[in-house]
Amino acid sequence: MPTPERTSIGEIVGEAARILETGGPAAVTMQAVAGAVGVKAPSLYKRVRDREALLGLVGAAAADDLTRLLDDAGDDLGALLTAFRRFAHARPEAFRLLFTATVDADSLAATSVPVLRATAAAVGDEQALPAARLLTAWATGFLMMELAGAFRLGGDLDEAFAYGVRHLVASLVPAQDAERPAQGS
Amino acid sequence: MPTPERTSIGEIVGEAARILETGGPAAVTMQAVAGAVGVKAPSLYKRVRDREALLGLVGAAAADDLTRLLDDAGDDLGALLTAFRRFAHARPEAFRLLFTATVDADSLAATSVPVLRATAAAVGDEQALPAARLLTAWATGFLMMELAGAFRLGGDLDEAFAYGVRHLVASLVPAQDAERPAQGS
DNA sequence: ACCTGAACACCGTTCAAGT
DNA sequence: ACCTGAACACCGTTCAAGT
Numbered sequence: 001m002p003t004p005e006r007t008s009i010g011e012i013v014g015e016a017a018r019i020l021e022t023g024g025p026a027a028v029t030m031q032a033v034a035g036a037v038g039v040k041a042p043s044l045y046k047r048v049r050d051r052e053a054l055l056g057l058v059g060a061a062a063a064d065d066l067t068r069l070l071d072d073a074g075d076d077l078g079a080l081l082t083a084f085r086r087f088a089h090a091r092p093e094a095f096r097l098l099f100t101a102t103v104d105a106d107s108l109a110a111t112s113v114p115v116l117r118a119t120a121a122a123v124g125d126e127q128a129l130p131a132a133r134l135l136t137a138w139a140t141g142f143l144m145m146e147l148a149g150a151f152r153l154g155g156d157l158d159e160a161f162a163y164g165v166r167h168l169v170a171s172l173v174p175a176q177d178a179e180r181p182a183q184g185s
Numbered sequence: 186m187p188t189p190e191r192t193s194i195g196e197i198v199g200e201a202a203r204i205l206e207t208g209g210p211a212a213v214t215m216q217a218v219a220g221a222v223g224v225k226a227p228s229l230y231k232r233v234r235d236r237e238a239l240l241g242l243v244g245a246a247a248a249d250d251l252t253r254l255l256d257d258a259g260d261d262l263g264a265l266l267t268a269f270r271r272f273a274h275a276r277p278e279a280f281r282l283l284f285t286a287t288v289d290a291d292s293l294a295a296t297s298v299p300v301l302r303a304t305a306a307a308v309g310d311e312q313a314l315p316a317a318r319l320l321t322a323w324a325t326g327f328l329m330m331e332l333a334g335a336f337r338l339g340g341d342l343d344e345a346f347a348y349g350v351r352h353l354v355a356s357l358v359p360a361q362d363a364e365r366p367a368q369g370s
Numbered sequence: 371a372c373c374t375g376a377a378c379a380c381c382g383t384t385c386a387a388g389t
Numbered sequence: 390a391c392c393t394g395a396a397c398a399c400c401g402t403t404c405a406a407g408t
Contacts, residue, residue, distance in 0.1 A: 002371040002372065003372040004371090006372080029400065029401085031401090039373075039374090040374055041374095041402085043373055043374075045403085096285065098333070099281075099332075099333040100333075103333075105337060108334075108335050109337045109338075112338070129340070130348055130349075133327075133345060133349070134323070134349055134352065134353075137326035137327040137349065138319070138322050138323040139322075139326065140325075140326030141322035141323055141324065142318075142326070144325055144329055148288075149290065149293075150294075153297070153314060155314070160315070160318060163315055164315075167319065168319075168356075171353075171356035188388095188390060188392055190390085191391080191392075214381065214382085215381075215382060216380085224393090225393055226382080226383085227384080227385085227392075228393075231390090235383075372407105372408090373406105375404105375406090375407095376403105377402105378402085379400100379401090379402090380400080380402105381399080382397105384396085385393105385394105385395090385396090386393105386396105387393085387395100388391105388394095389393100
């Protein structure tokens with residue numbers, strides 16, 4: 001007689017994400033995750049290939065969450081980048097995992113869709129891709145460095161972030177002109 | 186009678202860095218490092234507190250190497266950022282470690298000295314700090330995303346990097362004007 | 371069809387005992 | 390003063406045996 005399922009892949013990934021954020025990657029042991037979902041470690045292998053794959057799933061789920069947050073932020077570039085930073089602050093371990101674990105490429109790519117939409121609205125389709133890359137690369141690096149404590153030379157980091165946003169958004173406006181012939185209307 | 190030293194902290198960190206780059210963080214086991222320096226694992230604890238501290242030392246050494254490379258690149262911002270990218274390509278695991286492990290704060294901070302010198306030369310002392318933060322944050326994010334395979338939408342990445350460098354450096358010039366009264370000389 | 375105990379290989383770390 | 394074997398706790402993973 002088939003044993004009833006005592007957990008699910010969704011619950012497993014969710015608990016792994018919770019443990020990750022609480023104790024860092026080292027705390028995400030198969031035994032800890034299994035215990036959190038009320039099962040023994042070997043049972044996890046019915047739903048996930050191995051620990052690395054589980055971390056990949058946690059990263060993919062985090063990417064999906066981030067995509068949703070960015071989507072909700074709309075087309076205002078400042079709001080978009082602020083939502084990005086809020087996510088990194090709220091879930092720093094998950095954020096790091098996006099660039100550390102082997103995350104499903106499609107989930108990772110989906111993250112840039114709302115950014116592309118916003119940059120297209122701001123500077124036109126022509127320059128949307130390089131503009132999106134510029135903004136996401138800068139924000140990613142800023143947050144990685146902020147989380148690593150690499151910003152040591154004085155100053156409020158909130159202000160530094162806002163400064164960067166203003167500077168970069170302003171720098172993109174000339175790129176919009178390139179879309180139209182020259183000093184277009 | 187005292188046993189002669191069979192290794193040194195420098196050799197240990199060096200071998201750990203080599204193993205890290207070859208096999209990733211998981212390959213840096215105390216046994217693997219000990220074997221590489223011709224000793225048994227317990228002996229490592231004479232020179233290093235634990236594995237996490239060893240990884241921190243590897244990160245600090247990488248930061249020192251990076252600082253030296255950036256120093257050699259001089260004050261040209263393009264050359265500086267290209268040297269940054271070359272380092273990340275040559276030693277991707279060490280580069281990631283800078284933002285992942287608990288690296289000595291001073292070693293990490295020293296990295297930004299050559300960047301500050303270069304931005305000071307380019308935009309003046311006044312704007313040197315925000316300019317340096319802007320450039321290093323962007324480069325860091327670009328490289329993190331590049332190493333993670335997060336750039337999927339077409340295009341040559343060499344070109345994309347060069348584009349970003351040009352765009353950012355150009356965007357910093359107006360900041361230089363702010364240093365002088367208005368539409369100065 | 372899912373779950374588990376037992377087992378295996380491996381890892382980080384400690385420590386008493388060697389030289 | 391450094392090195393090691395032995396030991397311990399813990400981890401990832403497999404698998405036969407349960408239900």
